[in-house]
Amino acid sequence: MANIQLRNVTKSYGSVTVIKGIDLEIRRGEFMVFVGPSGCGKSTLLRLISGLESISTGDLYFDGERVNNVIPSKRGIAMVFQSYALYPHMNVYENMAFGMKLGGAGKGELDQRVRQSAKLLQIDHLLDRLPKQLSGGQRQRVAIGRAITRDPRVFLFDEPLSNLDAALRVATRLEIAKLHHDMRDVTMIYVTHDQVEAMTLADRICVLRDGRVEQVGTPTELYERPDNIFVAGFIGSPKMNFLEGEFAAAQGCSTLGVRSEHIDIVPQGAGMWTGTVVHAEDLGSDNYLFVDIGAKEPIIVRQPGKVTIPEGATISLQPRPGMLYRFDDTGRPVQAPLAAE
């Protein structure tokens, strides 16, 4: 329900600056994901928005109202923590009701809201349990339920899935996506280091590195038109192949990027590159071939279906035309058209 604006926001701890001036607009009802390697400041940024940390310089607006000095509970936010952060001595019902009770809500309204959000998350049969009697997935649902009950304008998630095992992570991810669908006008901000979570959940992704925004855009934009070499390498799995030296020089750039699914195996001698298969990973639906073409690292080639190429074989590779990402020596994309074509 809120439109969030950050204007040149910075955060310093003593002489160390963690957030180095961020301008960002998060639209009403949008699912925004902050993603980046560890230590990039994504969690700090979330905490600045939540009000748990104070902003050093710059302005933060919720719906045009400056909230720099507004305490967290008055900002209309709800937060889901990585470690759940449930109150261990309260049962599920009390955990969910605590915030509203402090807000001075009436008993009837409170009870109705708690039961409603418990039902939404299918934890209504657990209301009498203590957190220690719940499984990890159930705890995280209670934490989400506690956040919903407060009826927030902004929903903040701080790596909510990283303590769950792989299967549960996928299930909970779906649930969060569904939640976003059901609560169309609640703005959600989600922090993760997992780019798969970012790609699947986000309306827009904000890639952060070292306290700065690298690129903001829809998942497709980031995947197809990365603004720089960092975003290109960070988004997508397996990682984009980067080639330097003569391979790049041949395409008129200093670093050449190509995604693993954009490389085809062609008849011997017909490809741009030739190399030997040094390793193969069979994922069932796909095969990743690690091919040594004489570059620093073997490049990864993604082949659908079963592998038929044995390790040690020499193959010829051809990147698909128009699917090459060329970067100059500052890491920015090269704009000039390819001379050879």
Next chain:
Amino acid sequence: MIEFAGSLLLNLAYFAAFLAVTSLVVFPFYYAVLSSADRGEDRTGAGLFWNIMFWLVVVLICLIAIFPFYYAILTSLETGTAIFRVNYLPESFDLRNYESVLGGRSFVRSVLNSVFIAATTVIFALFLAVTASYALARVRFRGRGLLLMTILAVSMFPQIAVLSGLFELINWLGIYNTPWALILSYTIFTLPFTVWVLTTFMRDLPVEIEEAAIVDGATPWVIISKVFLPLLWPALVTTGLLAFIGAWNEFLFALTFTVDETKRTVPVAIALLSGASEQEIPWGPIMAASVIVTVPLIVLVLVFQRKIVAGLTAGGVKG
């Protein structure tokens, strides 16, 4: 000056001897525990040896710790010349010492004084310590480490060093010869320890729980009373109990700050028990009184031991 240096040296020597004896007893115990933990159910010769060592040391420690109290009970049940015969097994069962103590002029009154003073001290100390340790553990401010160190340093002053200053303070406050004089001085001496222990506990509570409460709109007081206090119960019980024991057993302040017989606490009352003549030390009643005042403490410890449940925070955060 030379005398002072001499007594200082003597003190150091005592301390060194104490350390030596303690480590002599504790080290085999520690080693035995370690090695029995290592070997588990293994029935090797060395494993058996260390198992036996372990139990020997356990018995030794129990003997050292329990014997004085056991001997006090034995003595309290004897009268006349039987007291001065050395015996290690009960020989008589005579409750006359207990009768004389409880029938004495003001012993029961002293017990009640002690209960009131110790309980009030615990309440004050815990209230101040919980609020102080929240600030020390969770609020970032300049000089926090220095403050903690100062608090620790204060607790190292010997009682006798502050006695005269404290006396002045108590006179100035006009609470001389009242229970409040003792409550004040005990609280002062308990607080450093209580604050330190609670600060350590408070620091270990997950920060996220506090942050969740902040997001939920809790003020610091609500966080302390509604969120942290329930999680701190084990620590509160432990420190409260220790504060209680400290206040209950304290002698020097109690002797200095009270004059009237009706204002005394138990340790002073016991020390001032007098016999029929000036030459006679009434060992029997003294021992009976000691047993009477020790038993409540043991009961307290046994009761609360069950309440000290580990892992109360389990489930709130991951793991």
